[in-house]
Amino acid sequence: MCDLLHACEQLSGPIRLRSFPSGARVLQLESHDDALIAVDTLEKVEAAESLAVEELAKxxxxxxxxxxxxxxxxxxxxxxxxxxxxxxxxxxxxxLLGRD
Incomplete structure (x- = not known):
């Protein structure tokens, strides 16, 4: 497992190892920008009026x-x-903060 993690840490190019504040680590395309993900997530939440984690996952x-x-x-x-x-x-x- 340590070898795989070390290999992932060495990646360069369109895929990188990302660590979330929760400690979770994932391989992610560099094109996954947090600002774009946040806007897309907001659109999903607005369409449903509210979302639970399970609903968004599904x-x-x-x-x-x-x-x-x-x-x-x-x-x-x-x-x-x-x-x-x-x-x-x-x-x-x-x-309260509205849309940017």
Whole structure:
């Protein structure tokens, strides 16, 4: 496993190893820009009025971990905001900061 991780750390070119604040690491195309991902995620949240991590994962066909990271990126950039309640974690369009 260490050899694979070391090889991934040495990658250069269109694919790079990305570490999220949660500690998750993924191989990602350099073209996956956080600002573009945040705007796309906001569009998905707006279309549904709100989204849970599970709903976004199913909609995009990605893992729960990646869906959560995608929503957290959009939150960090002010595109969405979260509501944590007994019903779970949901994300809504951020109406306070508006769209850039």
């Amino acid at each position: 909609q995009l066909g990605i893992s729960l971990l990646l869906a959560k990271e995608r929503l957290l990126v959009a939150e960090r950039l002010g595109k969405v905001c979260r509501d944590e309640s007994v019903e779970g974690l949901r994300f809504y369009p951020n109406l």
